[in-house]
Amino acid sequence: MKVHRRSILKGMLTAGSLAAFGLPRISFGANLNTGPYDLVLVSGIDTAEFAAGVRGAATATEISLGKSLPDLAAAARLFDAHRGKRLVGLMSDAAYVLFSEAARDAGVRQLFEGRHSVAADGGTRHSLNSVTGFQGSAEPLAAGLAQSGAAFAISEVPQGTEGLTTLALRGGDWATHGFASFHIGGETGNAPLWLHLGGIEPSQACTALGLDAAQAETLRCWRSYAPQPADAIPGWDHALGQTLAKLAIGGRENQTPCVTQVFVHGARMLEEFSACDSYVSFVMEA
Amino acid sequence: MSKYIALPKGVTEATFDKAIVEFRKILGTENVLTTAEQLSSYRKTMLSVADDAHAPSAAIVAHSVEHIQKIVAVCNKYKVPIWTISTGKNLGYGSAAPGERGQVVLDLKRMNKIVEVNAELGYALVEPGVTYQQLYDYIQEKNLPLWMSCPAPSSIAGPLGNTLDRGVGYTPYGEHFLFSCGMEVVLATGEVLRTGMGGIENSNTWQVFKWGYGPYLDGIFTQSNYGIVTKLGIWLMPAPPAYKPFCIRFPDETDIVDIVETIRPLRISMIIPNAIVIASTIWEAAVTVRRSEFYQGKGQIPDEILREVAKKSNLGAWNVYAALYGSPEQIEVNWQIINHFFKQHPKCRITTEKEEAGNPVFEYRADLMRGKPNLTEFGLYNWRGGGGSMWFAPVSQAMGSETLKQMKLAKQILGRHGLDYVGEFIVGWRDMHHIIDVLFDKTNPEEVKAANTCFGELLDEFTKAGYGTYRTNTHFMDKVADTYGPVQRKVFSKIKKALDPNGILAPGKSGIR
Numbered sequence: 154m155k156v157h158r159r160s161i162l163k164g165m166l167t168a169g170s171l172a173a174f175g176l177p178r179i180s181f182g183a184n185l186n187t188g189p190y191d192l193v194l195v196s197g198i199d200t201a202e203f204a205a206g207v208r209g210a211a212t213a214t215e216i217s218l219g220k221s222l223p224d225l226a227a228a229a230r231l232f233d234a235h236r237g238k239r240l241v242g243l244m245s246d247a248a249y250v251l252f253s254e255a256a257r258d259a260g261v262r263q264l265f266e267g268r269h270s271v272a273a274d275g276g277t278r279h280s281l282n283s284v285t286g287f288q289g290s291a292e293p294l295a296a297g298l299a300q301s302g303a304a305f306a307i308s309e310v311p312q313g314t315e316g317l318t319t320l321a322l323r324g325g326d327w328a329t330h331g332f333a334s335f336h337i338g339g340e341t342g343n344a345p346l347w348l349h350l351g352g353i354e355p356s357q358a359c360t361a362l363g364l365d366a367a368q369a370e371t372l373r374c375w376r377s378y379a380p381q382p383a384d385a386i387p388g389w390d391h392a393l394g395q396t397l398a399k400l401a402i403g404g405r406e407n408q409t410p411c412v413t414q415v416f417v418h419g420a421r422m423l424e425e426f427s428a429c430d431s432y433v434s435f436v437m438e439a
Numbered sequence: 440m441s442k443y444i445a446l447p448k449g450v451t452e453a454t455f456d457k458a459i460v461e462f463r464k465i466l467g468t469e470n471v472l473t474t475a476e477q478l479s480s481y482r483k484t485m486l487s488v489a490d491d492a493h494a495p496s497a498a499i500v501a502h503s504v505e506h507i508q509k510i511v512a513v514c515n516k517y518k519v520p521i522w523t524i525s526t527g528k529n530l531g532y533g534s535a536a537p538g539e540r541g542q543v544v545l546d547l548k549r550m551n552k553i554v555e556v557n558a559e560l561g562y563a564l565v566e567p568g569v570t571y572q573q574l575y576d577y578i579q580e581k582n583l584p585l586w587m588s589c590p591a592p593s594s595i596a597g598p599l600g601n602t603l604d605r606g607v608g609y610t611p612y613g614e615h616f617l618f619s620c621g622m623e624v625v626l627a628t629g630e631v632l633r634t635g636m637g638g639i640e641n642s643n644t645w646q647v648f649k650w651g652y653g654p655y656l657d658g659i660f661t662q663s664n665y666g667i668v669t670k671l672g673i674w675l676m677p678a679p680p681a682y683k684p685f686c687i688r689f690p691d692e693t694d695i696v697d698i699v700e701t702i703r704p705l706r707i708s709m710i711i712p713n714a715i716v717i718a719s720t721i722w723e724a725a726v727t728v729r730r731s732e733f734y735q736g737k738g739q740i741p742d743e744i745l746r747e748v749a750k751k752s753n754l755g756a757w758n759v760y761a762a763l764y765g766s767p768e769q770i771e772v773n774w775q776i777i778n779h780f781f782k783q784h785p786k787c788r789i790t791t792e793k794e795e796a797g798n799p800v801f802e803y804r805a806d807l808m809r810g811k812p813n814l815t816e817f818g819l820y821n822w823r824g825g826g827g828s829m830w831f832a833p834v835s836q837a838m839g840s841e842t843l844k845q846m847k848l849a850k851q852i853l854g855r856h857g858l859d860y861v862g863e864f865i866v867g868w869r870d871m872h873h874i875i876d877v878l879f880d881k882t883n884p885e886e887v888k889a890a891n892t893c894f895g896e897l898l899d900e901f902t903k904a905g906y907g908t909y910r911t912n913t914h915f916m917d918k919v920a921d922t923y924g925p926v927q928r929k930v931f932s933k934i935k936k937a938l939d940p941n942g943i944l945a946p947g948k949s950g951i952r
Contacts, residue, residue, distance in 0.1 A: 222814050225572075225594065247820040254528060254595055257480035257535065258548060264476055268826065268882040273735055280882040284476040428880065429731030431824025438476075 188403025190438075193235050195242035195252070197223060203243040203434075206394020211402050213241070221245075223252050232259040232439045239401040240437040243269075243390060249433035256437055265290070265400065265436035269389070270428035276304040276419065277389045278426055283309075287436060288412075290396050295416035297392030299331060299351055304419030305389065306426075332416065336370045351418035358417065393434055401436045444475050444482075445494040447519050447541040455496065458517040462499050462543075465509045470500040481527075481544050484536045485828040486914045487879065487891035493536035493913060495522070498544040504669050508629040510545065511667075514943040515627070521545040522945045523667050525567035525600035528592055531828040531876065532604070533913035538947045545667070554670060555646075558583045561675045562620065562646040567599045567668065571812045574598060578675075585675040586810040588612040593812030599671040603661050604910060607865060607872065609807040611712040611764060612676045614867060616661055621645040623670035624660055627939035632656075632666065646672035662910070663931075664945035665938045676810070679764040683774065684805035686795060687781055688755030688788045695757050695846065695864070696839035701780050702759070702866055703837045710773045713808055715761040718863040719846075720749045722876075723758050725822035725861060726800055726815055739854035755788070760801075762808040822861065825880025827890055829914075831897050833906035837871045845873050848900060853877070856893035857886070872909060898922065913947075920950025 192213035196204055198220060207213055216231050218224055223244075231240075232255070240261070244252060256263060265283040267290075272278075277298070281290055291309035298305045332349040335358075350358050417423070441452055450458075462471045472478055473496075482494040499521075501507050514521055522542040527535030537544055551568030556577065563574060571587065572594040578585050588608030590601055602615040612618045621635040635651035636644040649657070660666050689698060698717055705711045721740070733748050734740045749756060763770045763777075781787055795801035803815035820828060831849075835841040842864060850860040853875075862875040875897070879890035894915060898908065902922045911919040920928055931951045935942070946952050 222817055225814070245821050246824045246826055247817045250530065250820055250826075251595065251814060251817055253480060253483075254530075257527065258595075261480075262476045263479040266479075270824065270880070270882065273731075278882070284479060425737065427735050427737060428824060429735050430729070431880070433826070 188239075190239040190401065190403050191235075191237075192398060192402050193231070193238050193240045193439075194398075195231070195240050195244075197221075197242065197244040197248045197252075198432075200243045200390065200394075202388050203390040203394040206391035206396075207241060207398040208394075209391075210395040210398035213398065214238075218248075218252070221248070223248050223255070225251060225255050228252055228255040229259060232256065232261055235439045238439055239264075239403070240439055241394075241397045241401045241435070243393065243432050243434045246431055246433060249435070253435070259439070262438045263435065264438060265397070265434075267393070267397075267434035269393070269432045269434065270426070271389070271430040271432075272427055273429050274304075274421075276422060276426065277306075278422075278428070279305065279307040279389075279393075281307065281309040283436075287400060290400050291414050291416055293396045293399070294389075294392055295332070295349065295418070297395065298389055299418055301388070301392075303389065304352075304421050305416070306418070306422045307414075307416040309414045332418070334371070346413040346415060349414065349416045351416070353417060353420050353423065357420065357423060390432075397434060397436055443473060443496050444478060445491075445496045445541040447496050447543065448539065450517065450519055450541075454517050455519065458513055458519045459497060461513045461516075462497070462510065465506060465513070466499055466501065470502075472498040472500075481535050481537075481546075484534045484913070485531050485826055485881065486533065486912055487827065487829060487877075487881075487887050487894060488914045490536070492540055493533070493538070494540050495537050495544045496541045498546055500546045500549055502549045504623070504625060504631060507545070507625045507667055507669065508631070511625065511627055511629050511943065514543075515941050518941055518943065519543055520943050520946050522948075523547060523567075525603075526570055526595065526597040527600075528596040529600070529604065530592060531830045531912065532910065536913070538913040538916065538945060542945070547667075547669075550669065553577050556581070556583060556585070556675070557646070558585060560647055561585060561677055562672055563587075563598075563675055564621075564646055564670055564672050565598055566670055567597065569599065570595060570597050571601075575810070575812050584678040586610060586612075586678050587673070587675050588615060588618070588810050589807065589812050590615075591807060591816040592814075593807065594814055598673050599668060602671060602673065603668055605661050606910070607714060607867075608810070609714055609716065609760075609804075610676060610762075610810050611709075612674060612810075613714040615673070616658075618674040619657065619671055620647065620649045620674060621670075621672035622657055622660055622668050624666035624668050626666045627941065627944050631669075634660075646674075659934065662949050664948040664951055665934060667944065679766075681767045681770050682762060682764055682809055683770050683791065684760070684762040684801075684808050685777075685789060685791045686801055686804070687759040687761075688790070689757045689759070689784070690749075690755055690786050692756045692846070693843060694755075694784070694786065695842040697784060698757060698759060698839070699837060699842050699864070699866065699871070700839035701784070702761075703839075705777065705780065706837065706866055707868065710776055711761045712764060713762050715759060715866040716804065716863055717866065718758045718760065719860065720745050720754050720756055720758075721822070721859055721861045722819070722863050723754045723800055724748050724752050726803070726818040728752065728822075729824070730822050730859070738857045739850070740859050760804040760808065762805070819861065819876055819878065823859070823878045823880060825882050825886070827877075827879035827881035827887065829877045829890065829894055829912050830910070831875040831877055831894060831901075832909050832911070833873050833901045834909045835871050835873060835906055837866050837869055841871065844904075845901075845906070848904065849873070849875055849897065852896050852900060853893060855896075856889040858890065858893055873906075916947060917950040 194213040194215045196217045265287045268280045270278045291307045332351045335348045481498045520542045522537035523545045547567035550566040552566045554564040556563045571589040588610040590606045624632045634656045636642045734744045865872040879886040
């Protein structure tokens with residue numbers, strides 16, 4: 154195993170914590186995802202599949218801000234006109250820089266941010282970061298992508314993941330999606346994490362992580378859990394749209410534990426990943 | 440576990456609670472932000488470091504000078520440090536996040552009055568939250584015969600913040616600090632200082648005569664933490680009767696030497712009166728295309744691919760942008776001079792608005808050179824994707840001999856770390872700013888590490904070669920401060936202690952404590 158590959162996978166486990174919304178040392182108690190909220194789909198670049206995913210999960214007002222860089226005056230009007238609503242969208246990096254700056258100017262709260270890279274062979278990598286109450290998008294996204302047989306890696310680092318080793322976590326019936334799940338104990342300074350592997354031998358993953366296989370504990374089912382069945386999803390962006398729409402509308406208590414999770418599906422995700430496209434997704438509250 | 444996402448250094452939670460209560464009394468609860476979702480946009484940066492390293496403890500939004508005076512009193516009482524932002528658009532330099540973790544962001548975006556625009560004398564007096572777009576719209580609405588100067592992030596950035604960080608634009612008034620006149624500053628004591636002629640009661644020269652009496656103080660409030668600037672005078676250029684932007688494209692990297700040798704005398708004699716941009720192929724292309732359209736491999740994009748990019752996009756290895764301003768007759772005389780000098784280089788292609796019609800890259804450059812804000816250059820962030828960007832900006836003499844060696848050095852260092860050379864030279868009156876955008880994927884931990892190491896090496900190697908950096912991001916402030924030597928640091932520190940003994944104003948800005 155090349156050192157490079159090992160560091161990529163190992164890096165994903167800490168990268169999320171590096172890129173997250175500044176992990177605070179707070180307990181996961183405050184649940185902000187009440188609702189249900191009215192949804193606004195903000196479309197920018199060609200995100201037809203993302204939009205279709207959103208529509209499949211919720212009713213949303215759709216606002217376009219242009220195909221390339223967003224019209225900032227239109228963005229300001231959007232924020233004013235839709236106060237109290239949840240905004241969901243997928244944009245290019247450049248467009249998102251501008252949109253998120255406009256959002257800050259308007260006092261809009263940024264609840265979730267996802268960074269998505271797509272390789273030429275269709276493999277995707279996703280880095281999901283959220284505030285408390287908006288965790289848990291990795292699982293449905295992974296479930297949706299796994300159904301389609303895609304190769305992907307997802308890391309999710311919500312707030313308040315430290316010091317929760319004693320919190321009971323669903324054992325998970327990830328076997329139905331072809332994942333084997335492991336609990337990796339926290340190294341000094343790092344939070345423990347839950348690692349779900351599909352199409353990869355545990356020993357390969359442990360090597361990629363630089364761990365002894367003995368350090369990885371197979372997750373036991375502390376309580377039964379039946380993941381939501383997912384239909385075959387046309388693509389990652391469709392799955393993402395569905396996932397974020399459900400997250401954004403809220404309306405039910407988010408019972409997903411705040412834990413750092415990584416899903417890796419497909420042995421080729423242990424290889425070097427060369428992105429040819431990248432996007433940013435978001436959930437905001439105006 | 441704390442209720443805050445971070446605490447100021449040396450301040451307990453109990454003490455910070457008291458400060459927050461007092462901030463709320465002054466500003467109202469809605470202007471004191473402490474929760475994670477309220478602060479998420481104040482902790483994001485594009486830097487090669489975890490966002491958590493720059494997480495604020497809170498963000499407070501002030502609306503007036505009186506608010507700020509009361510805020511600094513609270514900060515002094517509880518030793519709470521504040522980091523002031525105007526529009527908070529210092530993208531690639533730290534964005535809206537504080538310089539050090541745990542500082543309170545003092546957001547002045549709601550202080551957004553255009554206090555005065557004087558068309559006869561050509562100046563404006565603005566508050567921190569005024570954006571370039573706002574000022575531009577004001578000038579257009581009032582049909583004033585004035586042009587402003589703005590940097591590339593233009594629309595969303597603000598003249599006060601950009602000038603205080605000594606940013607530059609592309610019109611003849613592009614050296615923004617040079618063309619500023621008079622400041623109002625809230626000091627750490629809460630006293631309000633008006634610099635230059637502003638101290639004279641009933642003065643009407645505050646925005647027309649820079650120097651005032653005694654030591655010239657405006658400079659110490661730029662790139663510093665000696666006070667909170669609440670008003671700034673800026674000079675606006677009279678709209679010329681005619682304007683002629685042009686582009687000259689050169690095919691080879693080595694042409695840069697001759698380009699600068701040809702341009703310098705034209706620039707010093709002000710035949711070309713504005714800051715001339717010499718943009719590399721990638722910079723030109725990156726504004727509209729993605730790297731992956733040409734190259735999907737690892738490592739720095741190879742030169743042969745760059746040549747292909749240049750060919751397909753009809754670009755030069757170097758693309759020179761400049762403009763002429765004045766009456767049609769003046770422009771014609773200077774245009775003949777320019778053509779005379781550049782036609783000595785048979786490889787170059789000279790184009791004007793006529794030949795470049797419909798080219799979005801020429802259009803955005805032409806707009807910037809007339810002070811019209813736009814956002815086109817943000818397309819650079821799509822070149823590589825991933826949200827990482829740090830500006831590296833050494834300064835040199837405007838000599839051809841300084842160009843190629845800098846470019847080669849930068850390219851070599853960037854290449855060692857698998858990153859591309861996305862650079863341009865901006866030729867000022869006698870200097871050149873060499874602006875390099877270190878673009879990287881912030882979700883890729885290897886690239887983050889590479890970018891961080893690369894930036895440090897760029898600083899080290901360029902400093903060794905005698906090039907100082909004119910501006911830097913919050914992660915590298917101390918390192919850059921060191922390059923200017925211990926005596927300067929001592930002097931800065933002495934001034935800081937005199938003006939802000941409790942160290943409450945942006946400790947660490949430009950390495951000053």
